[in-house]
Amino acid sequence: MDRVASRAARKHHPLNAHFDLTYRCNERCVHCYLDHEDHGELTTAEILRVLEELAAAGILTLTFSGGEIFLRPDFFEILAAARRLHFDISLKTNALLISAEHAARLRESGVRSIQISVYSDEPAVHDAITKIPGSHERTLAAVPLLVAQGLKVKLACPLMPQNLLAYRGVMALAEKLGASYSFDPTITPMMDGSGGPLIHRVSTAALLPVLQDPVLSACYPRPAAQTDAAMPSGKPVPSLTSAVSSGFEFAAYEDIPCSAGHNSVYISPYGDVLPCVQLPVPAGNLRRQRFRDIWYHAESLEQLRAVRDSQLPVCGSCEIRSYCERCPGLALMEGGDVLGAYERACELAEQKARLAGVAHPLSALHAPGATARQAVGPCKTNFLVTTDNSFYRKGHDA
């Protein structure tokens, strides 16, 4: 997929869409960044029209997320429409409402993967995070139903102080259930910018045991080849990638921060179009505009597309850049500058470089004489370790 994603990003061809169908939810997770009130969700007819516009524009991979998608009574109608339009469909859900009948319908709908939030192998820990007693049992009961249908299931586990060391248990649980897994210490501010969920963020120092765990290190891809002197002999280091991505590998994106606005787009339940759920830069609204017009003409997207990693004012000269998973959205939300550096990313990059054998790693933000404005507050950087094989390519020539 790298070649296709890379080509799409280079030509700004829309390829991936993350579509939140609702922000309503039947859990109240302590770290959630959403306002769960319904402020006027798109109707069924509006969503079907949007899907047609996305398909016509060339979007291939479509992730339905929320909120909890199964709270929409029209969910299967939406799914059927997406199938008819030949999307590659993935879902994100807490699985509380998934029955055996639902699992069968999901398989018939050609859903490729289903990501389910699981916070621990211990019910009490999980339920304390979701604030719904019995949610652990109900969520896990859905997994065998989906696996039995041949559906690809991933247990996604955000890491917080209260469940930081649960990852080994979640790994074992996933393996037992026939699922893959991912861990992510990313905790973001609320979408309105308020920082309430950030009290659940794990400090960089507290993450050290996780970063050092050889079981996880074995999953890490090696950093991209580079020539700077800070590069050691090539020990595996963590790969920090976007939890809101389609799942395609980010090696496809040379010198651009990420796929947001290049080949990926986010759509809210109210029709708002953003480059990414983590990058709150409005590009337009699908109730008033057509998707093509927004994608190809929104000024905010054109500005974003002009950004190059190598030209970032601080990070462009960073010697440990290959260890960094800087997120433009978090740079904006937490540091106030989409082009800027921010503390958490720099700390994590230094930690990873140190673990990989770099002597005295120092990010550009922390380098003596750095003139850049210090980013304030913690940040959200994704730390995704997965058992997925993702895609591999087969060529057919006639």
Add this chain to the structure above:
Amino acid sequence: MRKTIRWQKNPIVAWRAIDGETVIISPSDNVMHELNETGSFIWRQIDGRCSAAEIAGMLAAEYEVPPEDALADTEALLQQLAASALLVTAAAADGAAC
């Protein structure tokens, strides 16, 4: 008499034409397939009504390749796509026009 097979796209596969090529993703095995321009031409003609010979005829007319080469290439690609479960046989429709 040998029955003519008519193929249709497997309804569960995802696909898009991107820059003249076609990307196909099969959810059952998580594999991405890519077709070049001529492969994409054939993919577009697969509608459950056209036989391999009829598609090959269109290919030969469009790309000015010898008919026998067009037929061999078309049949090979259809077999390859069918082996990957990207195609399924279409229900026979008597008299259906391609």
